[in-house]
Amino acid sequence: MATNLYDGTAGIGLFLARLAQLTGDPIIRDTARAALGQALTAADPLFSAGEYGFYSGLSGIAWACREAGRLLDHEALAARGEGALRLAARIAPNRQRVDVINGSAGLIPVLLEAAAGGDEEALAAAMRHGDHLVNLAERTEQGWSWDTLGMPNERHLLGFAHGACGIACALTELAPVTGREDFLAAAHEALRYERSHFRPAEGNWPDLRSFVQPLPGGDPPCMLAWCHGAPGIGFARLRIWQLLPGEQDIVSEAETAIQTTLRGLTGTGLGNFSFCHGDGGNADMLLLAADLLDRPALRQQVETAALSALDRFEVPGLPWPCGVPNAGETPNLMLGLAGIGYFLLRLYDSKTVPTALLPGARASSAQ
Numbered sequence: 001m002a003t004n005l006y007d008g009t010a011g012i013g014l015f016l017a018r019l020a021q022l023t024g025d026p027i028i029r030d031t032a033r034a035a036l037g038q039a040l041t042a043a044d045p046l047f048s049a050g051e052y053g054f055y056s057g058l059s060g061i062a063w064a065c066r067e068a069g070r071l072l073d074h075e076a077l078a079a080r081g082e083g084a085l086r087l088a089a090r091i092a093p094n095r096q097r098v099d100v101i102n103g104s105a106g107l108i109p110v111l112l113e114a115a116a117g118g119d120e121e122a123l124a125a126a127m128r129h130g131d132h133l134v135n136l137a138e139r140t141e142q143g144w145s146w147d148t149l150g151m152p153n154e155r156h157l158l159g160f161a162h163g164a165c166g167i168a169c170a171l172t173e174l175a176p177v178t179g180r181e182d183f184l185a186a187a188h189e190a191l192r193y194e195r196s197h198f199r200p201a202e203g204n205w206p207d208l209r210s211f212v213q214p215l216p217g218g219d220p221p222c223m224l225a226w227c228h229g230a231p232g233i234g235f236a237r238l239r240i241w242q243l244l245p246g247e248q249d250i251v252s253e254a255e256t257a258i259q260t261t262l263r264g265l266t267g268t269g270l271g272n273f274s275f276c277h278g279d280g281g282n283a284d285m286l287l288l289a290a291d292l293l294d295r296p297a298l299r300q301q302v303e304t305a306a307l308s309a310l311d312r313f314e315v316p317g318l319p320w321p322c323g324v325p326n327a328g329e330t331p332n333l334m335l336g337l338a339g340i341g342y343f344l345l346r347l348y349d350s351k352t353v354p355t356a357l358l359p360g361a362r363a364s365s366a367q
Contacts, residue, residue: 002332003042004053005060006101006276010039011333011356015342017068018353022345029072036065036077043084052091054106054359055334059088063110063360085114089125093132099148100166100359104129108170109360112177123177130174133167134186143193144186155208158197160232161276164190169236169358172243187240194233195253203260204230224270226281226357230260234285238292239358258289258298265305273309274323275339275357284343284355291350306347 002008013035020029039061051057062084069078089111097103108126115123137144138156145156145164157163168190175184198205204222207229215221223229234257241250261282264270272278283302290299313320322328323335330336333356345353354361 001038003039003061004056005064006055006334007330007332007336008039009035010061010064012331012338013039014064014068014356015333015338015345017064017071018345019341021071022349022352032068033072033074033077036061036068040065040080040084043087047087047091050091050094050097051102052088052094052104052107053097053102054100054110056102057088058084058091059107059110060359062088063113082114085110086121089114089122093129095132095136096150098133098136098146098167099162100170101161103148104132105167105170106359109173109358112173113360113362115177126174127178127180130171130178130180130183133171134182137186137189139189140193142196143191144189145193149209151210154210156193157208157228158194158205158233159207159228160236161227163228164194165233165236168194169239172240176243191240191249195249198253203256205233223277224261224264224282225277226285227276230257231282231285232357233257234261234289235355235357238285238288242292254289258286261285262298262301266301269305272321272323273313273340273343274335275343276323276334278321278323279305279309280340280343281357284346284357287343287346287350288355303347306344 003010005011013032016028016032016035020032042061043058046058052059054060062081065081065084066078069075069081088107093104098105100106108129111122111126115126136146146167148157148162160166168187171183171187194205199222202222206220207223208220212221224231226232226235234254237250237254237257241254244250265279265282265286269279273280275281275284283305286298286302289295290302319329320337320340322330322337324330331338333339333342342356346355352363354363
């Protein structure tokens with residue numbers, strides 16, 4: 001059984017901890033603690049393997065345990081999460097580990113959260129990973145980008161999970177904490193690279209992976225998901241706008257991502273409700289936008305789409321379509337039922353339940 005946040009027990013445990021905190025159900029609480037305890041058994045092997053990633057590695061497990069320990073008033077679980085994060089902070093940066101899913105861009109926000117509590121080791125590690133990203137950037141006339149796939153002859157990716165704006169988001173988080181202007185400059189260069197590929201007619205950004213089926217004319221297609229395309233780019237732009245509220249380009253691109261994602265959600269949808277590449281993740285970005293931009297009408301549209309999904313699947317007792325082949329059910333966070341449940345908790349109380357699609361995100365009441 002996988003232990004990570006993406007498709008393992010850490011993600012399931014995190015969802016159950018948030019559910020237990022809202023319901024007070026002791027069985028759900030104990031199941032959450034057991035799931036996270038199982039995830040922590042991977043701490044030493046992940047440390048030895050150098051897997052510090054947020055969704056795929058040690059820092060995501062650490063963050064889930066720290067969050068769950070706080071939610072459930074379980075000091076021992078939180079302390080074990082702190083210990084796991086210290087291990088992640090001590091792993092040297094790896095040139096094959098740079099993106100949000102498995103690399104430095106996902107780790108940095110979690111380290112900064114720990115640093116805000118006075119953890120100097122976490123701050124030093126965050127700076128090491130920031131330097132790592134700056135040093136690995138390919139610098140061209142279009143802007144800066146990164147080989148996140150470990151494939152030197154491939155075009156560098158756009159988007160949040162594996163691409164330029166996920167890295168830009170992490171560097172933007174890091175700049176004000178460290179006072180390092182070079183981190184902010186690198187973030188702007190990453191956004192410039194992404195901007196150079198924008199397709200106005202589609203209101204979207206292409207998926208540059210070479211193994212994705214091209215369009216009939218040979219151009220790469222645009223996905224509509226957290227991992228690739230406008231929804232994930234919307235997440236990045238919204239977070240960067242929080243940090244850099246005066247930058248009009250960021251606001252404009254966020255609005256484009258919102259409108260493109262909304263058209264997809266209120267149209268035919270994607271055929272599954274997963275966080276990673278389904279309607280759940282897309283709706284979650286719109287919910288974040290509704291809260292940050294004070295757009296109640298946008299929230300109402302998200303609620304309408306969610307109620308429609310409940311009527312289609314929950315009421316008749318049908319399986320929820322997940323982000324796996326043939327859309328069967330799977331229990332995990334980013335592809336399955338834990339993520340669907342997590343989104344419904346966000347819809348119930350998005351002030352208390354922060355998004356799981358921005359690494360290290362905290363509830364507004366915990367800021």
